[in-house]
Amino acid sequence: MNPHLEKLHPYPFEKLRELFAGVTPNPELAPISLGIGEPKHPTPPFIEKALMHAVAGLSNYPSTVGGEPLRAAIAGWLERRYGVPAIDPATMVLPVNGSREALFAIAHCVIDASDASRPDALVMCPNPFYQIYEGAAYLAGATPYFVNSDPARNFACDYSAVPIEVWERVQLLYVCSPGNPTGAVLDLDDWRELFALADRHDFVIAADECYSEIYTTSMPPLGALEAAHQLGRSGGSGSDNRPYANLVVFSSLSKRSNVPGMRSGFVAGDPQVLKKFLLYRTYSGGAMSPTVQAASIAAWGDETHVHDNRTLYREKFNLITPILREVMDVELPDAGFYLWADVRKTGLSDTDFARRLYAEYNVTVLPGSYLARDAHGTNPGRNRIRMALVAGVDEGLEAANRIVQFCQSLRAES
Numbered sequence: 408m409n410p411h412l413e414k415l416h417p418y419p420f421e422k423l424r425e426l427f428a429g430v431t432p433n434p435e436l437a438p439i440s441l442g443i444g445e446p447k448h449p450t451p452p453f454i455e456k457a458l459m460h461a462v463a464g465l466s467n468y469p470s471t472v473g474g475e476p477l478r479a480a481i482a483g484w485l486e487r488r489y490g491v492p493a494i495d496p497a498t499m500v501l502p503v504n505g506s507r508e509a510l511f512a513i514a515h516c517v518i519d520a521s522d523a524s525r526p527d528a529l530v531m532c533p534n535p536f537y538q539i540y541e542g543a544a545y546l547a548g549a550t551p552y553f554v555n556s557d558p559a560r561n562f563a564c565d566y567s568a569v570p571i572e573v574w575e576r577v578q579l580l581y582v583c584s585p586g587n588p589t590g591a592v593l594d595l596d597d598w599r600e601l602f603a604l605a606d607r608h609d610f611v612i613a614a615d616e617c618y619s620e621i622y623t624t625s626m627p628p629l630g631a632l633e634a635a636h637q638l639g640r641s642g643g644s645g646s647d648n649r650p651y652a653n654l655v656v657f658s659s660l661s662k663r664s665n666v667p668g669m670r671s672g673f674v675a676g677d678p679q680v681l682k683k684f685l686l687y688r689t690y691s692g693g694a695m696s697p698t699v700q701a702a703s704i705a706a707w708g709d710e711t712h713v714h715d716n717r718t719l720y721r722e723k724f725n726l727i728t729p730i731l732r733e734v735m736d737v738e739l740p741d742a743g744f745y746l747w748a749d750v751r752k753t754g755l756s757d758t759d760f761a762r763r764l765y766a767e768y769n770v771t772v773l774p775g776s777y778l779a780r781d782a783h784g785t786n787p788g789r790n791r792i793r794m795a796l797v798a799g800v801d802e803g804l805e806a807a808n809r810i811v812q813f814c815q816s817l818r819a820e821s
């Protein structure tokens with residue numbers, strides 16, 4: 408068997424199952440889960456209809472590159488959303504079956520673990536992070552290198568603290584903006600720094616933007632392609648003057664349009680990287696079903712449902728965050744659908760907090776340390792919990808009130 412498989416960590420939800428083993432949740436209260444980051448708002452009916460009307464397409468094999476109408480719909484969305492020009496649907500856009508599989512696969516396309524001139528390949532990841540990045544790094548024969556997010560800087564990662572010897576080994580950098588679980592969004596200066604580093608040390612940036620459409624700020628989060636355009640990279644840059652050099656962006660309909668079950672996303676950016684990724688995917692079998700393509704075209708073409716979806720999340724965040732702030736350190740995130748709270752003042756560790764909350768109030772939250780690794784002397788998820796505000800407003804409010812009662816009972820205990 409592939410020995411790298413031994414390096415894979417159990418998924419956070421497996422760790423949670425272990426943490427809860429033998430615990431009987433309070434039977435007087437209905438279970439509420441803020442644990443899993445899975446959208447729960449209903450799928451818009453027009454997307455379901457588009458899917459049903461396209462079943463006739465099943466009699467053909469789809470091409471890996473995807474149909475021209477879908478690639479054009481995605482390029483059009485990118486141009487409208489980010490104000491970027493020059494997205495060539497033929498060479499700069501590739502449909503994928505949800506961003507997860509593509510975020511995983513890109514490492515295998517990009518990493519050259521046998522490059523004698525750059526031994527001991529590194530894949531740089533934020534910490535905390537989406538666990539797929541780490542598994543992708545290991546299975547591509549590389550090692551993840553974690554850069555801790557800093558709560559004092561609104562959870563930004565301090566890339567300037569990374570030693571030059573480390574940068575020289577980096578072949579791929581994962582960026583998650585808006586971040587899961589922190590909600591942090593990179594600004595133009597962050598991107599300027601990262602593009603300069605990518606050019607200097609010749610690595611690819613994989614920008615994970617699957618939460619880009621869920622935000623609490625008045626301005627939508629800056630996208631990586633948008634930043635590249637504003638920094639003069641959309642027309643051509645890098646040693647061979649190609650557009651969006653060294654940058655590939657991953658996005659998805661799962662959260663934007665409440666269709667996690669449809670498995671539809673895209674990769675866009677540097678045509679040179681995408682050409683190789685298409686070759687890779689031709690072998691790995693990453694073609695999207697024509698039925699899903701048809702529904703995806705409908706979804707990327709509509710913003711009304713995206714606006715409504717965002718309004719619903721905002722309503723929840725605005726109601727729930729102030730309630731929780733009474734008992735823990737928690738701020739409204741810039742974007743995403745998570746609250747990333749510091750529970751130190753309750754006197755419990757993140758794991759004890761999650762286990763006791765489940766036992767006594769039947770509410771599931773995810774311990775922050777399960778979403779991060781020990782790096783540079785600390786685990787940046789320790790003493791934090793992640794709460795996914797994915798369920799309805801009433802359920803979210805009920806969960807928040809139970810959490811407050813739980814924290815007050817802890818105070819009374821001490």
Ligand SMILES: Cc1ncc(COP(=O)(O)O)c(C=O)c1O
Nearest residue numbers: 505506507537587617659661672
């Ligand atoms: C940060 C991040 N990236 C990517 C994904 C994958 O989403 P999908 O494969 O549905 O596009 C998720 C899903 O939870 C996520 O949290």
